[in-house]
Amino acid sequence: MTAKRQAKKEDLRTRLVTAGTQLIRDQGLKGLRARDIAERAGAALGGLYTVFDDLDGLILAVNSGTLKRLEAALERAIPPDATIEQTFLSLSLAYLGFAQAEKNLWAALFEHRMPEGVPVPDWHLAEHAFLIGLIAGPLAGRMPGATAEDIAIRARTFFSAVHGVIAVSLEGRFVGITPERLEREVAALARILAKSLD
Amino acid sequence: MTAKRQAKKEDLRTRLVTAGTQLIRDQGLKGLRARDIAERAGAALGGLYTVFDDLDGLILAVNSGTLKRLEAALERAIPPDATIEQTFLSLSLAYLGFAQAEKNLWAALFEHRMPEGVPVPDWHLAEHAFLIGLIAGPLAGRMPGATAEDIAIRARTFFSAVHGVIAVSLEGRFVGITPERLEREVAALARILAKSLD
DNA sequence: TTTCTGTATTGAACATCGTTCATTTTTATG
DNA sequence: CATAAAAATGAACGATGTTCAATACAGAAA
Secondary structure, rough: OHHHHHHHHHHHHHHHHHHHHHHHHHHHHHHHHHHHHHHHHHOOHHHHHHOOOOHHHHHHHHHHHHHHHHHHHHHHHHOOOOOOHHHHHHHHHHHHHHHHOOHHHHHHHHOOOOOOOOOOHHHHHHOOEEEEEEEHHHHOOOOOOOOOOHHHHHHHHHHHHHHHHHHHHHHHOOOOOOHHHHHHHHHHHHHHHHHHOO | OOOHHHHHHHHHHHHHHHHHHHHHHHHHHHHHHHHHHHHHHHHHHHHHHHHOOHHHHHHHHHHHHHHHHHHHHHHHHOOOOHHHHHHHHHHHHHHHHHHHHOOHHHHHHHHOOOOOOOOOOHHHHHOOHHHHHHHHHHHHHOOOOOOOHHHHHHHHHHHHHHHHHHHHHHOOOOOOOOOOHHHHHHHHHHHHHHHOOO
């Protein structure tokens, strides 16, 4: 019955990630403290370090979960048999909706930095890839002569552009802008990008 | 001769900001430590807190300086009597060039977060405004019916889009991309945004 | 110049954080 | 049930930002 050990460890891991997720959602990544996580997870402080190497490991796990929910939300938003303009529009607005609804968790995806010199693990970098894929799909039909790499790079450019508009707004840089106005701007940019393919 | 007091204080402030700037340039914002700053500035640890309320205050001062240098670099890049497409292109590539040359200092502009609940001071928010203004100028001629607010918001959208592409790349999210390729993508986006105004 | 007073500077001390590890508790096995 | 191995615990450690009583200094008065 060595299964009980595994089950307990998995349960602890789940509780820690859940606690971390709730704390980031409520207070943002910056306010995250190991002691708060352990307390909320009903574990001892040291328990966190039997599952993760350090806090960064737990944050990556939280971000993993956020990315999965984001992916589900975006895939739900893709209309079947739509023009590329409609697809870009739906994806962009769904991305905006997710960022607004889960502001702190979404921000943690991009705010988090590994310590000096430590690279983001490859498995986590790969988890971001679907964002590119969602755009590369529709894009491929409009870039006939292009290689897969060309398409992926252009998809990344389009994603980053929309992401930038949302990030700058939600970070509160510059003077404020109403959510309605932000939605209009995101839609306008999505249309500009789609039209550039004609 | 109460001037000597002011002069010493200003000198201390200068040394602290210079030290902070060098440390962020070398090690990034995340590795910044109060003790390192004080040592490099040739001051006692407590001295830092006679000039700034806390580390955030010093970081804002460093970011102020970075913004001034960025502003100078961008203004230098605007060609006289150019089309809007050429202007967008020059500005975007100059922005990319600055971000690449001063990666850590540029990143600090957007990575830095005030503590939970503390807003960025208005005077520092205002320092970002020139970025919008540089784009709003050329834009105004192409948006005849629009209000000044409309133009400012659209300028912000365009800036944020280009910024997003550069930020996502330099942050090392997703898989890497060569500097040449990044330059091409930034140029392509600048052109797309300019053409959308025709 | 010398003395005195208020200000500026100092760095040891403090509170808080992430992380470690000797100890205790729990689980699996003979 | 007894014993060994593994896991969980939380006190302790080192590093950090910040404070503050003690010290050094600048400016005014004599």
